[in-house]
Amino acid sequence: MSYTTLVQQVGEVAFTNRIQAAAMKETFANEELGNSTFGQQLMLSPSQSIQLNWPVSIATEQQYAYAVQIGNPNPGGDPAVITDADILAAVQANWPQDPPAGSET
Numbered sequence: 001m002s003y004t005t006l007v008q009q010v011g012e013v014a015f016t017n018r019i020q021a022a023a024m025k026e027t028f029a030n031e032e033l034g035n036s037t038f039g040q041q042l043m044l045s046p047s048q049s050i051q052l053n054w055p056v057s058i059a060t061e062q063q064y065a066y067a068v069q070i071g072n073p074n075p076g077g078d079p080a081v082i083t084d085a086d087i088l089a090a091v092q093a094n095w096p097q098d099p100p101a102g103s104e105t
Contacts, residue, residue, distance in 0.1 A: 005065040009057045015064075015076025019056050022084070022091045023049035038096040055094035060086050 009015055026033045027042045034043075041048045057064070060082045067075035075081045 001061050001065045005068050006057060006061050008068070009061060009064045009076060010053050012076035014074060015057070015082070016050070016053055018077065018082075018084070018087055019052050019091065020046060020049040022087045023052055026088075026091060026095070033092070033095055036095065037098050051096065052091055052094055056087060056090040059090035059093070 023042060024046055027039045028034060030039075033039050038048070038051075063082050063086070064075050067078065067081040072078060072081060
């Protein structure tokens with residue numbers, strides 16, 4: 001693991017697309033997340049899912065770095081390296097929470 005591979009992971013289009021797919025699926029299939037402020041923002045602008053790239057990458061950086069080390073040409077797009085379940089778990093764990101009711105934003 002290094003910052004070099006972490007930056008590579010965060011910027012990889014295939015990996016970013018998988019994160020966006022997970023976020024959008026949660027927006028439409030998970031009522032609680034879809035009704036959140038972030039879920040509503042995603043419905044209007046799916047590109048907002050980029051906010052999840054760093055936390056999801058950090059959660060899965062070991063798998064990614066190993067795949068780079070062994071020469072996998074598509075580590076972020078390969079579900080054998082980082083599973084959809086790994087991405088989903090990291091997306092759900094890092095979904096931005098709504099501010100408490102009555103608080104100023």
